[in-house]
Amino acid sequence: MKTATIGVIGGGQIGKMLALEAKRMAMEMVVLDPSPDCPAASVCGKQIVADFKDINAIRKLAQESDVVTYEIELGNAETLKQLEREGFKIFPSAENLRIIQDKYIQKNFLKSRRLPVPEFAEVSSREDLREKSSSFGYPSLLKQRRDTYDGRGTLSIKKSKELDVLLDSHKLNGNLADKNYMLERFVPFVKEVSVMIARNRSGKIVSFPVVENIHENHILAMTIAPARVSGAISRRAKQAAVNAVKALDGVGIFGVEMFVDRKGGVLINEIAPRPHNSGHYTIEACAHSQFEMHLRAVLDLPLVEPDLLSPAVLVNILGHDTIDGPYRLSNLNEILAISGVKLHLYGKRGVRSGRKLGHITILDPTVSGALKKAEKVRKFIKVVPA
Numbered sequence: 001m002k003t004a005t006i007g008v009i010g011g012g013q014i015g016k017m018l019a020l021e022a023k024r025m026a027m028e029m030v031v032l033d034p035s036p037d038c039p040a041a042s043v044c045g046k047q048i049v050a051d052f053k054d055i056n057a058i059r060k061l062a063q064e065s066d067v068v069t070y071e072i073e074l075g076n077a078e079t080l081k082q083l084e085r086e087g088f089k090i091f092p093s094a095e096n097l098r099i100i101q102d103k104y105i106q107k108n109f110l111k112s113r114r115l116p117v118p119e120f121a122e123v124s125s126r127e128d129l130r131e132k133s134s135s136f137g138y139p140s141l142l143k144q145r146r147d148t149y150d151g152r153g154t155l156s157i158k159k160s161k162e163l164d165v166l167l168d169s170h171k172l173n174g175n176l177a178d179k180n181y182m183l184e185r186f187v188p189f190v191k192e193v194s195v196m197i198a199r200n201r202s203g204k205i206v207s208f209p210v211v212e213n214i215h216e217n218h219i220l221a222m223t224i225a226p227a228r229v230s231g232a233i234s235r236r237a238k239q240a241a242v243n244a245v246k247a248l249d250g251v252g253i254f255g256v257e258m259f260v261d262r263k264g265g266v267l268i269n270e271i272a273p274r275p276h277n278s279g280h281y282t283i284e285a286c287a288h289s290q291f292e293m294h295l296r297a298v299l300d301l302p303l304v305e306p307d308l309l310s311p312a313v314l315v316n317i318l319g320h321d322t323i324d325g326p327y328r329l330s331n332l333n334e335i336l337a338i339s340g341v342k343l344h345l346y347g348k349r350g351v352r353s354g355r356k357l358g359h360i361t362i363l364d365p366t367v368s369g370a371l372k373k374a375e376k377v378r379k380f381i382k383v384v385p386a
Contacts (some may be wrong), residue, residue: 007065
């Protein structure tokens with residue numbers, strides 16, 4: 001039997017879950033990651049140990065794969081564009097990656113396609129930041145444009161005095177003149193939601209349910225499926241997400257994160273050109289997971305509606321800065337004694353504050369029931385030294 005070989009830039013937990021899904025369908029997977037003990041290394045067929053932007057390593061990955069995709073947005077878009085010109089299959093496209101890698105370019109792209117986004121501006125100097133912060137008002141968000149994920153590189157400025165302290169500190173990564181930052185007006189949202197959208201090469205699009213996300217310190221802590229929003233808001237969010245993926249002419253699965261404002265409108269916050277943390281619940285709760293749908297999409301296999309089989313709540317297991325070295329989970333017996341609980345551990349060796357070490361998906365016939373179980377899980381779960 002001839003099977004497809006999928007090349008993946010990144011070998012983190014998303015790469016691991018993608019590899020597990022590929023194995024189920026007898027596909028091969030090669031990952032490119034600088035860490036030899038990355039989560040995907042334990043399950044993928046082969047790993048190329050190199051930096052995400054290494055030109056030679058990316059070329060080798062493409063040569064060994066039928067299609068190249070990503071589980072992190074840190075790849076070298078220019079190298080991938082050259083490989084596309086040579087006939088290698090890269091999905092989502094290198095142009096999609098280039099647009100999404102830079103938050104300012106991404107927002108500009110969405111705005112140019114008349115898609116709803118918060119007000120934003122490029123920042124080019126200290127004076128420019130002061131002027132635009134004053135215009136936007138407080139609070140506002142200063143975001144690093146490139147090479148960030150999981151909430152890293154986002155600074156909340158709550159008042160003008162905080163801006164003065166920020167400018168006098170060393171928290172900024174690089175000179176503002178390097179155009180590495182953008183400013184965004186804070187949206188007084190009532191909900192944060194997201195939706196996974198899959199589109200194959202033939203243009204077929206399917207949507208997963210709209211889910212509700214709860215962030216702590218800009219990092220996803222919990223996802224509730226389906227989102228506790230009206231049908232009208234859910235339809236609005238899905239349509240905005242579908243329109244964004246169509247505008248990108250995207251192939252693969254895309255995680256579209258949005259704010260719901262006080263009037264019930266939706267604004268697109270960010271797009272991920274890959275499986276997303278807020279879609280991990282689909283492994284147990286949907287007829288088809290986001291990982292299966294991503295593989296189907298990049299290989300141009302049929303896409304079918306990924307119906308929600310059960311309400312679910314996802315709880316992330318996050319590291320904290322009081323542990324340096326090996327770790328374990330305490331109260332594991334109490335957590336696993338709760339019906340409907342599914343534990344996923346990523347196998348990461350070290351701990352740092354905010355690092356995602358695993359997640360727990362809780363299923364229940366009702367959202368309220370799943371939330372009650374999730375609160376128990378959150379009380380029990382503790383990351384402690386091994």
